[in-house]
Amino acid sequence: MLPHVTFEGVGHIYETGDGKNVCALDNINFSIKKGEFVAVLGPSGCGKSTLLRLLAGLFPATKGQVSIYDYPVAEPQSNTGIVFQKPTLLPWKNVLENVLFPIQYKQGRVSRKNKESAANMLNMVGLSEFSEHMPDQLSGGMQQRVGIARALLMDPEILIMDEPFSALDALTREQMGFELLDIWRQKPKTVLFITHSI
Structure with missing residues (x-):
């Protein structure tokens, strides 16, 4: 069976304006x-986020x-979901609406089945009681769980997570890991988890 994801001889150089390129x-x-589930561990600036991108x-x-x-991956794939360092929730939409936003954006509408799936995702991440809350009414860990539910709603085969718990305190980070x-x-899912925290 073919590997799901493969990096073969991959390199990336960023071109800078002053001609001093960065490898x-x-x-x-x-x-x-x-x-x-694969974790890529390393200090800031070692290329982890480049790998993810x-x-x-x-x-x-x-x-x-x-x-x-x-x-070959040449553009964003529909079978790939991303959870960023910050949940980037829309402050004018409630939790359920934030989870549904990618579907609304992609399809132009949200079906009853989509709403049921979103409710199931919120239940899975332990936020079913908070579906009508606004993002500023949630803790940092809860907001990040909304971001995870949003990424999972599209049912991607691959989930890429870019230091999703880095802004959380140590206890919340450990709880979110579990x-x-x-x-x-x-x-x-096939997960590539980027982190600098052991």
Whole structure:
């Protein structure tokens, strides 16, 4: 069986305005199996987020190839969901509306089935009682769980997480780590988890 995600000889160089290019990644080689949870650990500035953006198809590698099921990633994929460092919730929409926003944006409307799926996602992340709350009424950890529910609603095969707990305090970060593993067990995905925290 083909690996789900493959990085083959991947490198990326950022061009700067002053002609001093910055090499963020060089000769990266690894693969991820379907349903595997892989954490990339490293200090700030070592290229972790570049790795994530290449898999997300936000820009191409300057060297080598990133593939999903042996197909090169050249642009954002519908089978890939992203959870960012900050949940980036829309402050004028309630929790349920924030979870549904990508579907509304993509399809132009939200069906009853979509609303039921969103409610199930909120239940899975432990926020069913907060569906009508506004983002500023939630703690940081709760907001991040809304971001996870939003990413999972589209049922992506691959979930990319860019230091999603970095802004949280140590206790909340640890709790969110356990909750994320529970969610992954309930709804298995291929996960690339970027972090600088052991």
